[in-house]
Amino acid sequence: MDFLPTLTPEQLTAINLSLRIGFTATLCSLPFAVLVAFVLARGNFPGKTLLDAVVHLPLVLPPVVTGLLLLLLFGRRGPIGAFLYEHFNITFAFRWTGAALAAGVMGFPLMVRAIRLSIEAVDPRLEQAAATLGAPPLAVFFLVTAPLAAPGLLAGAVLGFAKALGEFGATITFVSNIPGETRTIPAEIYLLTQTPGGDQDAIVMSAVAAALAIGALVVSEFLAKRMKIETRGLSS
Amino acid sequence: MISVDVKLSRGEFSLQTAFASDSKITALFGHSGSGKTTLIELISGLARPDVGRIEIAGRVLVDTEKRIFIPARKRGVGLVFQDAQLFPHLSVAQNLRFAEFFAPKEGRRLPFARVVETLGIGHLMTRRPGQLSGGERQRVGVARALMAAPRLLLMDEPFASIDVARRTKAMELVELARDEFDTPVVLVSHQIEEVMRLAGQVVMIERGRIVEVGAPEDIFASAREETPSDRFGVGVSLACGEASFDAHYRLTKLHHPAGDIFLPDRVPPAQQTRVFVKAIDVSLAHRPPPDTSIRTLLRGKVVSVAATKGPLAMVSLELKGGEKLFASLTRMAVDELRIAPGGEVYCLVKAVALDERQVESV
Incomplete structure (x- = not known):
């Protein structure tokens, strides 16, 4: 275990940045993912198939295309990007926030999928029971649906986080590869493989990436098990 | 409404x-x-x-x-x-x-x-x-x-x-x-x-x-005719007074305004006890039968007789004291005994048909 001291400051920066981008992307997209998953699981409206297709788009499009679309929409002169810059002074282009946006968008379909499945597994009659007791829809969601779907919410969040850590194509297209700003672990690895004699470091960084991904899975397994103990006897 | x-x-x-x-x-x-x-x-x-x-x-x-x-x-x-x-x-x-x-x-x-x-x-x-x-x-x-x-x-x-x-x-x-x-x-x-x-x-x-x-x-x-099995579900719960226990025969005697109700074994002591009596466990007689094995005799009045062309009839009774009771009989028995609304009858309940599951303390 003596590879830790061999990490260069650049590599540590990349790891730090990746984690920050991963958490930001996951936390910011989670509420939207839950909302969309709920609408898809429980809703019954004309445009449902279309919404489902749009949500899945980042999964099927080449990441580079997603990155390009983000650049066109959220760039300084893009319609959304310009609006956000003028009114809220938020910039995405070539910033770590842009990397987080790209990571969030790429992980979105995965999160929605996992959360939607877990919401669909909640018996709608429990929600009906809550409604007949006088609970308004938001209370039903937060007190009944969400707690029962919690393991799926967690699984979705972990998937989204893992995806955010590994995102490369859309990120590099949208926000380039700027050290300390948008150079995440995958970007760092890519750069190292392009540098003569960088193979060794590339392998070390890959190991770090693998450790982070596995760590996230282990933590989520642990949390899911605790949740299961809390709702023991759920199915009986 | x-x-x-x-x-x-x-x-x-x-x-x-x-x-x-x-x-x-x-x-x-x-x-x-x-x-x-x-x-x-x-x-x-x-x-x-x-x-x-x-x-x-x-x-x-x-x-x-x-x-x-x-x-x-x-x-x-x-x-x-x-x-x-x-x-x-x-x-x-x-x-x-x-x-x-x-x-x-x-x-x-x-x-x-x-x-x-x-x-x-x-x-x-x-x-x-x-x-x-x-x-x-x-x-x-x-x-x-x-x-x-x-x-x-x-x-x-x-x-x-x-x-x-x-x-x-x-x-x-x-x-x-x-x-x-x-x-x-x-x-x-x-x-x-x-x-x-x-x-x-x-x-x-x-x-x-x-x-x-x-x-x-x-x-x-x-x-009734279409759902013959349902008669097994009909019954009422009777409120009884204090219980006394016969240790020799291991029988509990419950006091009821219409007569004493006997049931096997001891029931939990209470001021008041309820017994569930099913319609199929009740027989009717005009007079107290002189030699019957049945110990529980309740006095009541026929309120209505519900019968169609099927084999069975359901008799609703009002016991002395005002409580309701049902008896499931054959239509033949109703006709032969001339059981009709207003008639005074004795209701016979077999003690062995009652068990502690049908008894509860109030």
Whole structure:
């Protein structure tokens, strides 16, 4: 275990940045993912198939295309990007926030999928029971649906986080590869493989990436098990 | 006053019913798939009729013509689901508090402690629904619906999974809700026992249509022929005074205004005891039979005889002291003994037919 001291400051920066981008992307997209998953699981409206297709788009499009679309929409002169810059002074282009946006968008379909499945597994009659007791829809969601779907919410969040850590194509297209700003672990690895004699470091960084991904899975397994103990006897 | 007039079609199934009931407890009676549960969903607001109007105690809940549809949560209609539908992630106490929290802030409420005590669920408070038996879950379900202080209580086969001894007590709670809090009840059931005991009016449904509306005795007289097995469910619970125990014969003698009731073994000591007597365990005689093995003789008067062309007849009796009793006899016996309303009879109950499950202390 003596590879830790061999990490260069650049590599540590990349790891730090990746984690920050991963958490930001996951936390910011989670509420939207839950909302969309709920609408898809429980809703019954004309445009449902279309919404489902749009949500899945980042999964099927080449990441580079997603990155390009983000650049066109959220760039300084893009319609959304310009609006956000003028009114809220938020910039995405070539910033770590842009990397987080790209990571969030790429992980979105995965999160929605996992959360939607877990919401669909909640018996709608429990929600009906809550409604007949006088609970308004938001209370039903937060007190009944969400707690029962919690393991799926967690699984979705972990998937989204893992995806955010590994995102490369859309990120590099949208926000380039700027050290300390948008150079995440995958970007760092890519750069190292392009540098003569960088193979060794590339392998070390890959190991770090693998450790982070596995760590996230282990933590989520642990949390899911605790949740299961809390709702023991759920199915009986 | 409940008035329902609705039409709904769902694929193959179509429901078209209209009834009104003034009774405090109305029973929707029919086979499974007859549309009872759909009707419950319509009244509670979980389903919308294609066309129709639903009114409860002067309040219009649905009127498709006037585009009125009050959502379930604003109806004040409590629903006890067939399988309780308790929140599995909450403890029993939390399930009840959930209902209490969302109950209308104004108006009368059932006190938490009293509901818990009457349903006998005090020892379950910290448990989760997954750790309860079917009967316990159902009792908590009834308690939870009551905690929401509903203006109308809908019960979808609520006692199906409660054992006989507890059932009487659970039914008493329904009567308590009705009497003390003026909550009318609509009960879905295919148990004649429940309907006979509780309902003032029965709405009989078949394949989405109402076949008959009327008092339980009248309805079941005509229904008997088609549902011969149902006579096993009919019975009443009799309130008895203090018990005395004969150690030699190991028999308990319960005091009742119409006569002493004997049953095997000791029953838990109590000021008052209830015994559930099934219609099929009761025989009738005009005089006390001189030599019979039966020890329990109750004096009563025939109120009505319900018989059709089938083999069986159901006799409703009023015991001395005012309580009701049912006897299931053959039509032949009714004719040969000339059993008719107004006649004084002796009701014979076989002690061995009673067991401690049918007895409960009050």
